[in-house]
Amino acid sequence: MPHSVTPESTPTDDSSRTVSQVDTVKPDPETQDVAMEDALTPPETDKPKVKLEDIFDDEDSDEEFPSSAPIATSQDAFSQPPPIQITSQSSFSDSNVMRAFYQRLFPFRPLFQWLNHSATPSNDFAHREFAFTLPNDAYLRYQAFPTADLLRKRCIEMLPSRFEIGPVYSANPQDRKSLKNTLKKANAFRPLMKELVFDIDMTDYDDIRTCCTGASICLKCWSFITMAIKTIDIALREDFGFRHILWVYSGRRGAHAWVCDKRARQMDDQKRRSVASYLELLKGGDQSGKKVNARRPLHPHLERSLAILKEHFQTSILAEQDPWVTEEKAAHLLNLIPDPTLRSALQKKWDSAPSRPSANKWSDIDALAKSGALSKTPKELLEAKQDIILEYTYPRLDAEVSKKLNHLLKSPFVVHPGTGRVCVPIDTRNVEEFDPLGVPTVTQLLQEIDDWRGEEGEKKMQDWEKTSLKPYVDYFRRFVAALVEEEKPTLKREREKGVDAMEF
Amino acid sequence: MIRHDYSRVDPKRRANLDYKKRQFAKAEFQQQNYNHRLNFYVLPPTAEITLDEFETWAIDRLKVLSELEACTFRNRSPEETTEYMRGILDKYLPLRSDSSRSQKLQEERRKDHYSHFILRLAFSSTEDLRRRFSRLETMLFTLRFKDDDLRERADFVKSLELEWEEVREEEKRELKEDLLAASGMVGKKSEEQEWFKVDWERVPELVGQRRILLKRGKAYVPQREQMSLVVAEFTKKLDDALELTARALSELDEDHRLSPILTHLSQSFTTPDAPYSTSDANINGLSTITHQQIDTLSQSFPLCMRNLHDTLRTTSHLKHYGRLQYTLFLKGIGLPLDECIIFWRRSFKLLTDEKFNKEYKYNIRHAYGDVGGDANRRGRGYTPYSCQKLLTEPLPGPGQTHGCPYRTFAPDNLVSVLQRVGVNDREVLKTVREDVGKQRYHVACNRVFEWSHKREIRKVKEDGSWGTSDLDTIVHPNTWFKRSWLLKHLGEGNVGVVDGGAVGQGEKVVE
Numbered sequence A: 001m002p003h004s005v006t007p008e009s010t011p012t013d014d015s016s017r018t019v020s021q022v023d024t025v026k027p028d029p030e031t032q033d034v035a036m037e038d039a040l041t042p043p044e045t046d047k048p049k050v051k052l053e054d055i056f057d058d059e060d061s062d063e064e065f066p067s068s069a070p071i072a073t074s075q076d077a078f079s080q081p082p083p084i085q086i087t088s089q090s091s092f093s094d095s096n097v098m099r100a101f102y103q104r105l106f107p108f109r110p111l112f113q114w115l116n117h118s119a120t121p122s123n124d125f126a127h128r129e130f131a132f133t134l135p136n137d138a139y140l141r142y143q144a145f146p147t148a149d150l151l152r153k154r155c156i157e158m159l160p161s162r163f164e165i166g167p168v169y170s171a172n173p174q175d176r177k178s179l180k181n182t183l184k185k186a187n188a189f190r191p192l193m194k195e196l197v198f199d200i201d202m203t204d205y206d207d208i209r210t211c212c213t214g215a216s217i218c219l220k221c222w223s224f225i226t227m228a229i230k231t232i233d234i235a236l237r238e239d240f241g242f243r244h245i246l247w248v249y250s251g252r253r254g255a256h257a258w259v260c261d262k263r264a265r266q267m268d269d270q271k272r273r274s275v276a277s278y279l280e281l282l283k284g285g286d287q288s289g290k291k292v293n294a295r296r297p298l299h300p301h302l303e304r305s306l307a308i309l310k311e312h313f314q315t316s317i318l319a320e321q322d323p324w325v326t327e328e329k330a331a332h333l334l335n336l337i338p339d340p341t342l343r344s345a346l347q348k349k350w351d352s353a354p355s356r357p358s359a360n361k362w363s364d365i366d367a368l369a370k371s372g373a374l375s376k377t378p379k380e381l382l383e384a385k386q387d388i389i390l391e392y393t394y395p396r397l398d399a400e401v402s403k404k405l406n407h408l409l410k411s412p413f414v415v416h417p418g419t420g421r422v423c424v425p426i427d428t429r430n431v432e433e434f435d436p437l438g439v440p441t442v443t444q445l446l447q448e449i450d451d452w453r454g455e456e457g458e459k460k461m462q463d464w465e466k467t468s469l470k471p472y473v474d475y476f477r478r479f480v481a482a483l484v485e486e487e488k489p490t491l492k493r494e495r496e497k498g499v500d501a502m503e504f
Numbered sequence B: 001m002i003r004h005d006y007s008r009v010d011p012k013r014r015a016n017l018d019y020k021k022r023q024f025a026k027a028e029f030q031q032q033n034y035n036h037r038l039n040f041y042v043l044p045p046t047a048e049i050t051l052d053e054f055e056t057w058a059i060d061r062l063k064v065l066s067e068l069e070a071c072t073f074r075n076r077s078p079e080e081t082t083e084y085m086r087g088i089l090d091k092y093l094p095l096r097s098d099s100s101r102s103q104k105l106q107e108e109r110r111k112d113h114y115s116h117f118i119l120r121l122a123f124s125s126t127e128d129l130r131r132r133f134s135r136l137e138t139m140l141f142t143l144r145f146k147d148d149d150l151r152e153r154a155d156f157v158k159s160l161e162l163e164w165e166e167v168r169e170e171e172k173r174e175l176k177e178d179l180l181a182a183s184g185m186v187g188k189k190s191e192e193q194e195w196f197k198v199d200w201e202r203v204p205e206l207v208g209q210r211r212i213l214l215k216r217g218k219a220y221v222p223q224r225e226q227m228s229l230v231v232a233e234f235t236k237k238l239d240d241a242l243e244l245t246a247r248a249l250s251e252l253d254e255d256h257r258l259s260p261i262l263t264h265l266s267q268s269f270t271t272p273d274a275p276y277s278t279s280d281a282n283i284n285g286l287s288t289i290t291h292q293q294i295d296t297l298s299q300s301f302p303l304c305m306r307n308l309h310d311t312l313r314t315t316s317h318l319k320h321y322g323r324l325q326y327t328l329f330l331k332g333i334g335l336p337l338d339e340c341i342i343f344w345r346r347s348f349k350l351l352t353d354e355k356f357n358k359e360y361k362y363n364i365r366h367a368y369g370d371v372g373g374d375a376n377r378r379g380r381g382y383t384p385y386s387c388q389k390l391l392t393e394p395l396p397g398p399g400q401t402h403g404c405p406y407r408t409f410a411p412d413n414l415v416s417v418l419q420r421v422g423v424n425d426r427e428v429l430k431t432v433r434e435d436v437g438k439q440r441y442h443v444a445c446n447r448v449f450e451w452s453h454k455r456e457i458r459k460v461k462e463d464g465s466w467g468t469s470d471l472d473t474i475v476h477p478n479t480w481f482k483r484s485w486l487l488k489h490l491g492e493g494n495v496g497v498v499d500g501g502a503v504g505q506g507e508k509v510v511e
Ligand SMILES: [Zn+2]
Pocket: A211, A212, A216, A217, A218, A219, A220, A221, A222
């Protein structure tokens, strides 16, 4: 039989399967450049949105390295013609504004040192993936730059509305195509290291937040983020022993953490998953009823978290959010109380005064319990109340972001395209004082440069030093300096041991 | 007993194995003695083994790992996995404890040791293979660790000399409450417990479950969580070793003599390769098949063959590779050559006798080994294709229908074909979609099998007439047919006759 292959039966390759599968269009690499050119002119908003990442790569390779980029949304601002002059009235997304931002304000040098872990360019930086979101919402993955200046140059050229930072790869991300065709392809291009990252976003609090909805925030609901930062930060330091943790305002209604210790950067996915799951407590979606069912005795991490969060519960939750003021919401509280006798006593009481403030309803629980309406033990009630406090205060992490070594996360100091605010670091020593609404916007900062009337000293001042961005950049520089300092001796030690620390 | 019914490396490449043998033979006098049942596989094998052993051991271990992987793909619980794997392990890789006083202890441990190292070589070439190998070997180790004799296990752990820092009395007293709270031990005294202090990265699972105390990057692990520590250590050592092996291998030439067998093995990992054994054609209760029966029997065909059959019936034709695939399958289920020729002659309604005899008949005879060179005739023609073969050959072109439909069909088309043959459970179809999306074609196919035979499977399980290894993952279309036919004809005098009579001695290899 094999000797008689008839002409009809020539084996064919993938390009002509019997039943076609959905294939993505794969244009030439040239298309890439065309798209980049396009980015410099204001694009139309109604263009069909094709994510470039879908086009660029081979069918399966990108799935291994998924992006954390949110689905691109259209920005109406982009459809306006660019104004000629920058004023504080200018929209922050004008290309002139973004160009000035990257030229004069963005701290490329500290960012470089932060990712490079030393002043001399190394592969820690050069093999790091950057992903640009262009003004037309095209998404460009696997960008890499040997130096801070080249990153800066590219930003000024392409004016990304934001960019994200991914892992350090075993080779230059821009060479990944050619590497795939080499012999040991699966090995040649793989993610090696990345900071351990966390993402806390207000959306996850929407079921218990009463002061604002959707994208808006105020100081009251910001305290959810403050509580989360305090709880997570101390666990990362005391339990895991991490020391270089950078918290960054996400520009609208959340915060990111970058754990930069070498030990954290080297973690594989399994370890990242364990950290995330160690810190996760709430289980179940909106419809799942009781979300906290902590084992007793409480794990020391939870015991400590509870001690921190208890204080916030009285003010931030009971007084400010007043989460059970409506009958409907109070019903949820009742559901969380395990004692049927107490539950019906409370129900009766609240039926007669349905809009009693939450603080009163909360103290009703103990009051009625003491007056005899308790069929279970006081210990059980106490534990249920602890669970309730945790449900309303314990950090709600977007854990998926933390679990993967190759997840990308928005860079510090980029501009949030929706608010114009700069994603500035949050100083954890004064985390309670951080005011997201006081964070400068890009247009405000440019105006500050123009308004600056101070004296230039002998040393030429950087533009950011003339603005309210200065304290944030200063904080970041100190953070980076401490990290670089710590990596120095390690490097030396490893060299002495004969290990090439710069191997990747 | 030496198993002869397994698929092998291409005979031409077999000679090259001598090189491998020399590697292993470096210190042939050093026959290792295995003091423990469990093995961390730190020392490579040193003694010589036979060619047969080299191949069969590797393939047997591969079978075990593939079954383990199938368990995870199908979300079996740890208990279900243990139960399911018991039969598989007994059959392919038994490993008894000292207390069994078996004569075969050393033999079994040697096979376990060597097969691990052979596969380690085969699976170190890519990151993906390394990860899978490490994960599955860890699962296997855990499975064995759990059911090990307690005293022997303690001896084994002691022999590892793992560097665990013991928590001193003073620190125990100081952290007393935290230690107990973290590990969920209520009403116990921390002083009575032994605690180890290790870098938390060594016990990621315990950390993730918040079952231990963490302090400044150190995890405080109670004695009873020892398994996690040992398993983590096992994984770490294996991962490191795999990296080293990979580096060593990448320095070898591409056309190095080892490559063919290693490539063959690692390909088998995608879908375990299955041999075709004549026992598949030897089904009790099914007398010699005739061409008239094929339409009826096709109800018990796997989708790959059913699809060919239905195409043949609707178009009265099949293209070359489809004919080859189907002819070999029919040969495999026991259709005699003369019946097969009649089958094709009648199926190709549009052909003249002359054209059929000239262009098609010879091919059928060739597939049966009736004509062709000496080797072909001696080997009784070609072997029916295994799932692995179907999954690795080139995809069909326009008008062609061969291959595995789970792989070649777009998911929507696959689902409608499945519905046409009666698979209408929405949940099953949804999971099949997910399976094929993840390229787990054989898992999807087995899922469909289990669904379409669920009543019969439950029955043979309940009455104990079939063991777990009789219901292991199907990796050969002919196995599908045989198992399906037997299950659908339960109680017709063939119950429990799964092996098709004596396997082993009388077994002939069709190669
Ligand atoms: Zn608010």
